[in-house]
Amino acid sequence: MSLGPDLQQATIRLLEIHFEGYFMCRIATDPDPSNEHRGMSGYTMALPRETRLDQIIRLQVDEEFARKNARAPLHDLGKDIGVRVVDARFDGATYAPAAAALKDARVELLGKNQPFADGPVFESRNNIVGNDDAMAFVIQPFDLRIVGPGATITARDYLDPGEPAKQTWQFTDPAAYARRISTCQITGDTEVAQAVNVFDPYGYFRDRRRTLERLIERDRALLPGADPALRAKLEADIQSYQSRIYQLEFWGDRIISKIQMRVDWEFEINGPQVVDGALGGRVDVAQPWRIGFWFGGWDGDLLIGFARGTLGLPFLPS
Amino acid sequence: MHHVANPLPPIRSKAQLVLYLKEAAVLEHQFMCQYLYACFSLKKDPDRSCSDAQFEHVRRWASTIYMIARQEMEHLSVVNSILTAVGGEPYYGHLGRFPTQPRWYTSGALAAKRQDGMPPPCDIPFHLERFSLATARRYACMESPHLAWVTDRDREALLAWCFQEPDGRCPSIGDGARPPVAIAPSRLAAQAAPADVEIGTIQDLYEAVRDGLVYLEATLGAPALWNGHCSGQSEIPSEYNIYLFPICDLATALAGIKLVTSQGEGLDAPPGAESHYQLFVDIARDYAALLDADPRFEASQPLPLDPTVDGYRDPATDQASQAFHVGYHALLLMLTGYYQLYTKAQFGTSPYLLQALEQNAFAPVMTMLVRSLAEVMALLPSNDGGPAGVSFDLTPEELAALADPAAPRYRDLLTYLAPLDQVTKMLADLLTKPLPEPARPRLAFIVENMTRMVNNVVWNYRRGTYPRFDPNNPAINCTPSTGCDCE
Known part of the structure; x- marks a missing residue:
């Protein structure tokens, strides 16, 4: 729906949709290849009975996926996976109709990046289309959906709107998709520390090692009385904890430094933009919506991180 | 520590230095190929002969051996950086084919590590082979320093693995199942009659290089010795367990050699440091324990032994x-x-x-x-x-x-x-x-x-x-968020 002349004359202001929450990403890490499914030489890995490393950025997970892949002590930390709308603001204040329509709205990234992955990924391909050391990633595809009780918002961005199906690897010039590359990165960021409640990264992971060591002791104590099936499970769990401790010790700062890290993106969406439902005004879907967000607070042991961002919709309140 | 005399002729010219460095480059390259092949063979999923619990051992071994392979690349880089710094040319070739029996790893050459009264060492041929207990032990023998440097804890294991049994066989490292491998020529032997050159071990090779650099700088002067160029050795973030730095003078070259020998054989490393040799000893022990508990355990897929490029029928x-x-x-x-x-x-x-x-x-x-x-x-x-x-x-x-x-x-x-x-x-x-x-x-x-x-x-x-892909570009850093405006 495009704005009529009366709205075009008016000053366009933004309805800002603020969202945040924990995401999960079963991502392969250097020096494993980007499509590594088990994790053999990087610091991330798929443990027994878990889903493979499928690279997918999951802003939401279902119960079965969470049960399968949520490692101890994720639940004890009170970190539930799910990126949600936390506010809808207009003119510097919460705009009640939009806030109600989007109360706790689920924020999702849809689409696939085949044959690489069956979902959206942080794409660098070991420095082929981005750069791992510079944290220069493209989130591809970028197909956003926000689903609330009173409204659904979708927005899709193309690397090349002239060729919507064109993939990152098909470009010859990274400048052509520069707008979709992360804009900057930083470690030791205060906002991130506050968001994930980790102010002592070394202590956080020291506690993690102690937790894993206690779990090993607990499971070892259960071995003597265990039947063969339980014994096999306990032994696998013990070795999984050992592998997690190994990774924390082996990689050290490489894991520790990521818990207060942030990587930012910001761009104007160039594809279809749709609002279904009522936000208490009119949204201009013809003008590109601007989105800015960061992913960070990465826990390379739990394979979770935190995302926070804002989607700006050109808006005229009712 | 018992001092073992270096059997190698001391380096007295740049030409000789270049020869020794290229020999080292060939060896590091061949170590890397063997370790990579072994890693490629390691299972990526549990199966009938590798339980979930056993697989976690395999995963940790893979991580360790890939690291060791990366560090061999680092050693290759150090050697080539010294070569270019002294005006020589880098060398990224090797002996051409696998299997090969380097002169450095024949029983005769390895006897330099032997103390009086000990049996002859095993030949250690270089193979591209799947990872196994024998492979792990062979790699431990390959990376081992002189026995004088080995702790009491490990000496018994190395004696069992790396030295011949009374009948001359070496079953611990897979000997006996394959035909013997012809001894490959050495660059050093190429310039002298074989009897004139006593090949030692790679430890001796690096010690000779180290001593040679010190001698040549003292006799030729630094400008004459370091008349080449720094290599473009990338400064890769150390988080990948490799530590590269530009090499352009005696101090940096000696640092590079110390890095190589402390990582490889554990020479002059801090107590408890995990050298390649120590890591392979530990992996071999771990593997043996798993086999004792479950003789059916297999860590690797049966990749062929020493495949050739054009040997496949499919x-x-x-x-x-x-x-x-x-x-x-x-x-x-x-x-x-x-x-x-x-x-x-x-x-x-x-x-x-x-x-x-x-x-x-x-x-x-x-x-x-x-x-x-x-x-x-x-x-x-x-x-x-x-x-x-x-x-x-x-x-x-x-x-x-x-x-x-x-x-x-x-x-x-x-x-x-x-x-x-x-x-x-x-x-x-x-x-x-x-x-x-x-x-x-x-x-x-x-x-x-x-x-x-x-x-x-x-x-x-x-x-x-591309500037956005350059990790050294300061423009890629975000402005920190402080949360407070305290001005």
Whole structure:
């Protein structure tokens, strides 16, 4: 729906949709290849009975996926996976109709990046289309959906709107998709520390090692009385904890430094933009919506991180 | 510590220094090939002969051995950096084929490690073989320092693994099941009658290099010794367990040698430091314990022993093997050109050949082509129906090209672009043929990456490094969020 002349004359202001929450990403890490499914030489890995490393950025997970892949002590930390709308603001204040329509709205990234992955990924391909050391990633595809009780918002961005199906690897010039590359990165960021409640990264992971060591002791104590099936499970769990401790010790700062890290993106969406439902005004879907967000607070042991961002919709309140 | 006299002739000329360094380069390269092949064989999933719990041991071994392989690349880089710094040429070739029996690892040469009253050491041939308990022990023997440096805890194990039994056999490292391997020539022996040169161990080789550098600087003077150029040894973030730094003088060269010997044999390393030798000893012990508990345990897939490039009957496997060969040689050409031609000024001068090589040789070619294609090969059939393995063999012509870094070809972009493009086309063609289904998406992914990589080489050549992809570019850093405006 495009704005009529009366709205075009008016000053366009933004309805800002603020969202945040924990995401999960079963991502392969250097020096494993980007499509590594088990994790053999990087610091991330798929443990027994878990889903493979499928690279997918999951802003939401279902119960079965969470049960399968949520490692101890994720639940004890009170970190539930799910990126949600936390506010809808207009003119510097919460705009009640939009806030109600989007109360706790689920924020999702849809689409696939085949044959690489069956979902959206942080794409660098070991420095082929981005750069791992510079944290220069493209989130591809970028197909956003926000689903609330009173409204659904979708927005899709193309690397090349002239060729919507064109993939990152098909470009010859990274400048052509520069707008979709992360804009900057930083470690030791205060906002991130506050968001994930980790102010002592070394202590956080020291506690993690102690937790894993206690779990090993607990499971070892259960071995003597265990039947063969339980014994096999306990032994696998013990070795999984050992592998997690190994990774924390082996990689050290490489894991520790990521818990207060942030990587930012910001761009104007160039594809279809749709609002279904009522936000208490009119949204201009013809003008590109601007989105800015960061992913960070990465826990390379739990394979979770935190995302926070804002989607700006050109808006005229009712 | 009991001092073992170095059996090698002391280095008294730059020509001799260059010879020793190239010998070291060959050995480091061959270690790396063996370790990589072993890693490619390690299982990526539990199965009937590898439980979930056992698999976690395998995963930790894979992580460790891949690290060791990376550090062998680091050692190769150190050696080549010293070579270019003293005005020599880098060398990224090796002895040509596997199996090979380096003179450094014959029983006679290894006897330098032997103390009085001990049995003769085993020959340690170099094979491309699947990882096993015997392999782990063989690698421990290969990396072991002189026994005088070995702790009491490990001495008994090494005596059992690395020294001949009374009947002359060496079952602990897999001896007896294969025909003996002919001794490969050594560069050092090439300049003297074999009897004149007593080959020691790699520890002796590096000690001779170290002593030679000190002697040559004292006698020739620093300007005459260090009349080459710094290599373009990338300063890769140390978080990958490799520690590269520019080498341009005696201090940095000696630091590089110390890094190599402390990582490899554990010489002068802090107590408890995990040298390659120590890591392999620990892995071998871990493996033996798992086998004691479960004799059916197998850590690896049955990749063939010492495969050749053109030895596969299955057409798809053959084509993949040929493509790997082209890609591996392309990588060695890129490293040779980069180390030979690098100067800081040239790096920043258009056309940006050096940046094209630097941006593409490492993670892109090493990980996304070499390793990835090796893993696809393991999904293709070998001649016995088992999984196939890559060959690191090089032809005499290829070795000759690698031995001549001063040749004009290395200044020509096409030298590198042509084989990368050839690999891309070979693999794209392979995708049009019948393939086991697990291999297809992985191969398709490699083709995508190679297609882009070929374009990247040209882009980097014309325009340098894309600023947003440069981790040293300060513009990529965000403004910190402080939360408070305290002014």
